[in-house]
Amino acid sequence: MPLLDVNAIALLHTLLTTNSLSRLSTLCASLQAPIEHILSIVAAHPFVFARLRAIDTPGDDRIAVVLDLTNCTFYARPPNGCTKDNACPYLHLCPSVVLPNRRCQRPHDCPLSHSLDTEHNRRVIIERGLENLPQKTLIMLILASADPSKTFAVCHHKPKPCREPNCDDLHLCYFYMCSPHLCKYGDCKAGHSLATQRNIDYLERRGLAHVEPLDIIALFRIVDENKKHSHIYRYPLEQQHPAQPMMIMTLMMDEHGQHQQQPMIMF
Ligand SMILES: [Zn+2]
Ligand SMILES: [Zn+2]
Ligand SMILES: [Zn+2]
Numbered sequence: 001m002p003l004l005d006v007n008a009i010a011l012l013h014t015l016l017t018t019n020s021l022s023r024l025s026t027l028c029a030s031l032q033a034p035i036e037h038i039l040s041i042v043a044a045h046p047f048v049f050a051r052l053r054a055i056d057t058p059g060d061d062r063i064a065v066v067l068d069l070t071n072c073t074f075y076a077r078p079p080n081g082c083t084k085d086n087a088c089p090y091l092h093l094c095p096s097v098v099l100p101n102r103r104c105q106r107p108h109d110c111p112l113s114h115s116l117d118t119e120h121n122r123r124v125i126i127e128r129g130l131e132n133l134p135q136k137t138l139i140m141l142i143l144a145s146a147d148p149s150k151t152f153a154v155c156h157h158k159p160k161p162c163r164e165p166n167c168d169d170l171h172l173c174y175f176y177m178c179s180p181h182l183c184k185y186g187d188c189k190a191g192h193s194l195a196t197q198r199n200i201d202y203l204e205r206r207g208l209a210h211v212e213p214l215d216i217i218a219l220f221r222i223v224d225e226n227k228k229h230s231h232i233y234r235y236p237l238e239q240q241h242p243a244q245p246m247m248i249m250t251l252m253m254d255e256h257g258q259h260q261q262q263p264m265i266m267f
């Protein structure tokens with residue numbers, strides 16, 4: 001059954017044109033709809049949209065896309081690719097059609113799929129309830145999910161702290177992000193603060209500079225969960241939240257996170 005109706009699709013599409021984040025006032029103007037209409041769509045789809053309270057202009061909250069449609073990182077990996085077959089909840093696409101600035105090495109005889117219209121990809125899209133998305137919106141969602149400037153990705157670099165000069169993800173302790181009580185390290189190298197200079201710069205760049213910090217952390221947590229558990233994202237948040245740190249370690253090893261720069265694709 002489709003996850004989104006026509007109004008929610010319109011909101012999703014509009015947000016995907018503005019790097020997955022927009023002010024309520026801007027959305028009202030774009031969609032020519034009252035605030036209440038937009039807020040009711042957001043409230044009805046907690047695993048598609050998130051509302052972030054503004055701290056600059058009261059009432060002009062931000063709306064972000066938390067829905068994610070990630071490509072399988074094992075699919076193109078030698079020697080065997082993804083071995084999960086039907087159990088894999090991620091798209092199986094040649095990285096060149098998803099990742100920014102990536103050219104296919106074998107454009108005329110690529111063994112990897114360049115199409116969404118395969119049995120595997122059709123199944124993933126239907127399982128996610130996204131079968132009624134217009135092709136253009138679907139492609140924008142896939143590209144946004146793979147692009148750090150259009151999604152909300154927390155850095156999974158190990159060991160901590162990440163010193164990658166090109167890392168374009170938020171630097172925050174994964175355990176702290178899941179719940180402030182989960183990290184037991186008093187001097188955690190992964191960091192518990194959004195107010196470091198690097199994160200201040202990042203949030204400014206990402207359009208999140210004037211937003212309630214707790215809402216920012218919740219935003220990244222939901223997107224992270226959607227990236228890892230895309231096939232079960234419809235369950236309540238509590239059920240996705242592993243209560244045991246041991247389980248979180250398992251999830252961290254099952255990462256499908258990616259790091260890209262600029263999208264440039266045709267399907
Ligand atoms: Zn796979
Ligand atoms: Zn290819
Ligand atoms: Zn990093």
Ligand SMILES: [Zn+2]
Pocket residue numbers: 173174175176183184185188189190191192
């Ligand atoms: Zn920590």
